[in-house]
Amino acid sequence: MNFKELLEELDIFARVGSCADELGLETYVVGGYVRDLILKRPCKDIDFVCIGDGIALANKVAASYGGHVPVTVFKNFGTAMIKVDDLDVEFVGARKESYRSDSRKPVVEAGTLQEDQERRDLTINALAISVNQNTFGALIDPFDGLRDMAKKIIRTPTDPNITFSDDPLRMMRAVRFASQLSYDIEAETFDGIMHNAHRLSIISGERIIDELNKIILTDKPSYGFKLLFVSGLLQEFFPEMVELQGVDSVGDKSHKDNFYHTLQVLDNVAAVSDDLWLRWGAIMHDIAKPATKRFNKKVGWTFHGHEDKGARMTPGIFRRLKLPMDDRMKYVQKLVRLHLRPIALVKDEVTDSALRRVLFEAGEDIDDLMKLCRADVTSKNNAKVKRFLANFDKVEAKLAEVEEKDQLRNFQPPVSGDEIMSIFGLRPSKVVGELKEEIKEAILDGKIQNNKIQALELMYRLAEAKGLKRA
Known part of the structure; x- marks a missing residue:
């Protein structure tokens, strides 16, 4: 050269x-x-x-x-x-x-x-x-x-124990460069990381998350996470993810390894989107499975409610990892909470009401939610994967049909709380919230269309039943 x-x-x-x-x-x-x-x-x-x-x-x-x-x-x-x-x-x-x-x-x-x-x-x-x-x-x-470049090797210039003990952030950087370049970490260097993983405790959360996000944004982020896991680094700052690893069995009933499943979902998302926060949605979607894991003699292992508990865990994890506590966290939280919902829409007899509710709750993030749901289909059985993805094609078609008709993606109440208070001479109160909620539910149930005329007609009927009169 x-x-x-x-x-x-x-x-x-x-x-x-x-x-x-x-x-x-x-x-x-x-x-x-x-x-x-x-x-x-x-x-x-x-x-x-x-x-x-x-x-x-x-x-x-x-x-x-x-x-x-x-x-x-x-x-x-x-x-x-x-x-x-x-x-x-x-x-x-x-x-x-x-x-x-x-x-x-x-x-x-x-x-x-x-x-x-x-x-x-x-x-x-x-x-x-x-x-x-x-x-x-x-x-x-x-x-x-x-x-080392020719051999695609990550190696320290001098004794890795000294290099990593002096500045433990270098361990995260070694994994990051291995991930970005698809290089192997040389054996002695990797041993140095394993030996010094505990030293990561002196590094600020901001510096760690900066390197982690760069790993997450690589073409195949699972590789970096596997290096973090095997080296012991992941345990130092993200124990909730480490707890996903492992398989429990009772008799002939076992569950999948949720750590490696999560990594596959993450790779699947990475293949279709370079959005960091959608990738964080993949990382977090099953984070509460260890906390909700139960064994039922009839059906085997269950993780009931892991989506809701995972959504509740999200703010705490984001705060500890020094991730942003703003709309980006709320976006990830929403994906975690809703990631099972589209699966229930696969049935042929699914109602428009159920479709409207998913559209309403997901809002402008419905497309990202569907990307995550598709990525969540992991199986060694290719026929099974193909069948599930075909079902999601049907769900997306149904959602598009309902969205075109009802315009719920960016739902705004046709009648605002201020309007209700002005019309009936009310102060902020419980009854104002009840009227807004009943109008919203009527739209989602398909009892009225998502427009102001029908919303006002319903409002007057509901107000009369509550004994309210126009100011």
């Missing part, structure tokens, strides 16, 4: 090299940009390491643009950043690090390029390419990161 030619494709590398030469600074492009350059993946973040003052180099490069490029300096970290076109370009002096056992924040000192590469998490992230004119394009690869 001709790195000189690859670097020449962007002006920034020759420009930084020229400025570095003027300052007498040995300078390299390092880390993720080099990795992605080799893998031919897009990357908008470029990190430069120099042997010396990185902030001075940043100022020199910014000045070379005629003073139009501002420099953002982070003195505490000894780094500086500029934006060039759509690139985020960072400069730092080479450094070495040492750690205390109770913190992932290092004590930083100036260091050599070798020491800077040694402190990096993985060999594939420890590559450097010179940008100085006399060595422009020369690859510095002391830990055989290029070879």
Whole structure:
């Protein structure tokens, strides 16, 4: 691979090299940009390491643009950043690090390029390419990161026990890169993760969930979750998911392993959607099965009510994992609560009322709910899967027919509470809520159509029965 030619494709590398030469600074492009350059993946973040003052180099490069490029300096970290076109370009002096056992924040000192590469998490992230004119394009690869890429291996540059103990977040990053690149984690490195999994406790929930979400967004997220599970990392921050694993048997009656079923559902969703929160819906849909598992001599294992209990568990899990406590959580909660509902609509004799209620409760998320329901069909029996999916085709056709007729996807009450209070001269009260609820139920039951004229007619009849008179 001709790195000189690859670097020449962007002006920034020759420009930084020229400025570095003027300052007498040995300078390299390092880390993720080099990795992605080799893998031919897009990357908008470029990190430069120099042997010396990185902030001075940043100022020199910014000045070379005629003073139009501002420099953002982070003195505490000894780094500086500029934006060039759509690139985020960072400069730092080479450094070495040492750690205390109770913190992932290092004590930083100036260091050599070798020491800077040694402190990096993985060999594939420890590559450097010179940008100085006399060595422009020369690859510095002391830990055989290029070879590891060829072999599709995730490995630490130095002793994995030290690497992961120093900064336990690196364990999550190792799994994340293995997931994103479909690489294997080298045996000694994986042993290091297993040995240090307990150290994840010193990492903030925000940093952990950031890495987990990147794993969830990979093409086949089950791979990352299996690595997290086997290594012991998953137990450290998501024990509810670990509890899904395992199969109980009584006589000849067993249930499926709900951990691996959940991973299959997650992969199925990932195949049709890159929406992070729909994928979280897949992760959470059976989360309450361990808590609701019972054995019945007649029917075997049951998980009655796991959808409702799972919906109740969702806010607590989101809060602990530092996931957003907003409409995204409510969306996942809704999917968990409703994920069994479409299955009941498969029957030929299903009523329009049942269809209306699912449309009403799912609202604008009905399409995502159906994606989750389809993904939830997992079986080694292909004929069974085909039959279930064909049934869902019928359900979706029925839903579309009812939706076209009744417009319930984004249901808004035809008569508002304010209107009811104005018409009858009422203050906010229980009777106002009762009138609204009875009108809604009449629409869902098909007794009246979803329009204002019929809703008002019903309201007047209901109000008369309650002894209410117009103001």
